[in-house]
Amino acid sequence: MRFPKLFERLATLAPLPPEEWVKAEAVAKEQSLAKRELFMRPGDAADRFAVVLQGVFRGVRVSPRGGESIKAFRAEGELIGAYAEMLQRLPSMTAIEALEPSHVLVFQTRDFQQLEQGHVCWERLARRVAEQHFVLKERREQEFLELSAEERLVKFWEEHPHLKGRVPQRDVAAYLGITEVALSRIMSRRRKRAE
């Protein structure tokens, strides 16, 4: 077992027999990415995903009109991939970019489907992951519905303290649904109020 810590983490979502984990590692490949390198680009087939071993990524949705918005940041222990597109068997509409020199463990979805055939535990895990993702998206939806940009900012740093200093401000703005100019204003407003 090459990654016991990762195994423990995943096993908290659904019971995973160690021998199944060994099978999973057999089909996984490690990959290193330089800062700014893309794990996935728009138009790619959404046929693989990865676990972040080291580094931070941003998932960028590039709209037809050229606007960039950020769907999520992902750090150590989290999954990267065009999940929604994978489920719908569509080509990826998002770019996934390393914000630091990073290191990931890559799975092909076809290999993962093989694992699912072999043991129900993988299917259970997939369900948990889907449910987890849903809960997070719903939380985010609710924040858009009832919080101001400033309140969303505060909550963002409460919920993602580990991203401090690792993601550029403009990306935080794009995640919150505002421009970097607005974010800068909000921050100076708070600074003034605090002093």
Next chain:
Amino acid sequence: MRFPKLFERLATLAPLPPEEWVKAEAVAKEQSLAKRELFMRPGDAADRFAVVLQGVFRGVRVSPRGGESIKAFRAEGELIGAYAEMLQRLPSMTAIEALEPSHVLVFQTRDFQQLEQGHVCWERLARRVAEQHFVLKERREQEFLELSAEERLVKFWEEHPHLKGRVPQRDVAAYLGITEVALSRIMSRRRKRAE
């Protein structure tokens, strides 16, 4: 089998043997709700869900500060329930209210868990449902990130034509994340532009 149409619809998500469906119907209870009646209220245990047989519902999130926002509308063939809270084993934070005289088929989650023990098909179905919900929430997130209120409105009616005339305007506004005043203005603006 009391609800063959419903069965067919669900079976498109994941294969369901008819005999399993019969077991499901055995534990389900029909319930009728008057207009404005609540299927679930904030604080209730999130231990049951239902399929809408007839009618329309709104899922209302009541924020601590008293603001109301609408998470979703649900009509015939769709599921109602405090799904996120159920997954997190939290009491419901949403009210689910009938907008018309309605008729639903209710399942207790404990009964459903029994079914899951009996046959994997239910677990597969649950996974599909979670994935489906995720895809929808992600779509909504993306709309908040890159569309104006007016564009969201247009998209809303494109995607939910069957709700026309069945949901009050103020609720559509709350769903879009704006006030009914703003919605009214947007509509008159469009009327003017169209003429």
Next chain:
DNA sequence: ACCTGGGCTTGACCTGGGTTAAGGCGGAGG
């Protein structure tokens, strides 16, 4: 026919965030 109330509209005014454009500042490379 008259009231009543709920839901929609309209207007006046305010505010937050978008847009554009002009700096400031610190780090990497010449």
Next chain:
DNA sequence: CCTCCGCCTTAACCCAGGTCAAGCCCAGGT
């Protein structure tokens, strides 16, 4: 050491949407 570039800030101006308040329309009840 200077320059350039990427990133952040600030300012000026505009507009969408919020808030408050007054009205309108119509369906239901008496």
